[in-house]
Amino acid sequence: MPGKQSEDGVMEGAAVEDGGDEGLGGLTVEELEQGQETALALEDMMALSAQTLVRTEVGQLYQEVRPLGQGRFGRVLLVTHRQKGTPLALKQLPKTSTSLRSFLYEFCVGLSLGTHPAIVAAYGIGIESANSYSFLTEPVLHGDLITFIQPKVGLPQPAVQRCAAQLASALEHIHSHGLVYRDLKPENVLVCDPDCHRVKLTDFGHTRPRGTLLRLTGPPIPYTAPELCAPPPFPEGLPIQPALDAWALGVLVFCLLTGYFPWDQPLVEADPFFEDFLIWQASGQPQDRPQPWYGLSPAADTLLWGLLDPHPRKRNPVSSIKGYLGQPWKQREGEAEELAKDLGEDGLGDHGAAKGEQPACR
Structure with missing residues (x-):
């Protein structure tokens, strides 16, 4: 992601190129290779996820129960599946402040981590609506x-x-x-x-x-x-x-x-x-x-x-x-x-x- 400035005031670039110990920036060759493999795997996952997005309005599939959190770039809602009644957390990011690539990246990072008891479980459902991108995770109900x-x-x-x-x-x-x-x-x-x-x-x-x-x-x-x-x-x-x-x-x-x-x-x-x-x-x-x-x-x-x-x-x-x-x-x-x-x-x-x-x- 060369030349991209993230929302937290940090300029991002591509992974450092191999050029001897100094060129590796203190990383070992194995560490650098692992990072590069991860970046490539995420790119592949993002390309696949872009093709499998569910294109619909959130309200057609899920009933909003209450807000769970609000940030500068989006909000998290407690929702239930309209047919099954299953409680879920839905993170919604407005298109006015979120690119498709940024949405897919966050969505795929969560999926790539699999299951861990101290990480919020991500579900493989991404939604594109007219004005927002959304994805679903397990609900955690006691705040931050x-x-x-x-x-x-x-x-x-x-x-x-x-x-x-x-x-x-x-x-x-x-x-x-x-x-x-x-x-x-x-x-x-x-x-x-x-x-x-x-x-x-x-x-x-x-x-x-x-x-x-x-x-x-x-x-x-x-x-x-x-x-x-x-x-x-x-x-x-x-x-x-x-x-x-x-x-x-x-x-x-x-x-x-x-x-x-x-x-x-x-x-x-x-x-x-x-x-x-x-x-x-x-x-x-x-x-x-x-x-x-x-x-x-x-x-x-x-x-x-x-x-x-x-x-x-x-x-x-x-x-x-x-x-x-x-x-x-x-x-x-x-x-x-x-x-x-x-x-x-x-x-x-x-x-x-x-x-x-x-x-x-x-």
Whole structure:
């Protein structure tokens, strides 16, 4: 997809060409070949799906029950099949803002991932109506994860670990198919029950084959990995790797534990919270934690240091979550209070006192 700018402010190009280790952008030959094979397989699936679209108005086949979600580029509805009564989720994308190719791409990525307990199951039914494109998935009825995160508090620790384990497994599955998810955030995690025992990843419009060239053209957000913010190693952009998803998973785990973003932008010159984190991480001294981190346990420090390594080739994979399950990720209440007292009456002390309020997750 050369020269295409996606909706999230990232310029996309074709997968990097083979030209020695430097030309591979840090990818191995096997990694590059897997990404290219995935891209070709998706093209074939898109061509077939374009021929098998059901061309009808949605209302002729399905009865709308209620909205399940609304985004900038489309909406998700709970519907029932008019004849069978089967409940389904229908994602509807208006033609005014969605090309046929973009629709087919998202539709086919979901299908290509097959079945996984922490990924929303896609059904092979695509619909073209006069004004929209639609496809069907399993319904998940308790909303997205952002509505469960209490600002400045987060989620209970057991729920954080359950969510983290399931999302890491879903991302591993995506990576095993030669893809990088690229859009991990609470709004794209659907919740199956009120206590967050089961969650499912959804929305694959930004998922791309490993090795696709990306260049950030808009402002970064907390989930944006720092390698996308720096001048790219190639004029065409950065060949993407699963390390982008590991970074986003680290930020998400921090948000679930605290109810805060760790920073607004992963840029030293623009965000003092990010600068403090890098200084702390480089020191190797967990006890000298910056203010936003002092409610977390040493195990959480080590986990997040690995996922949030600023160097993508040194960054731990998403599977590293498994080694920390069952360990405490938050300090006990008394320990956190004692540390806050040591830092000063306001919990900030001299370190970070003039930096303003930490941004809440919503």
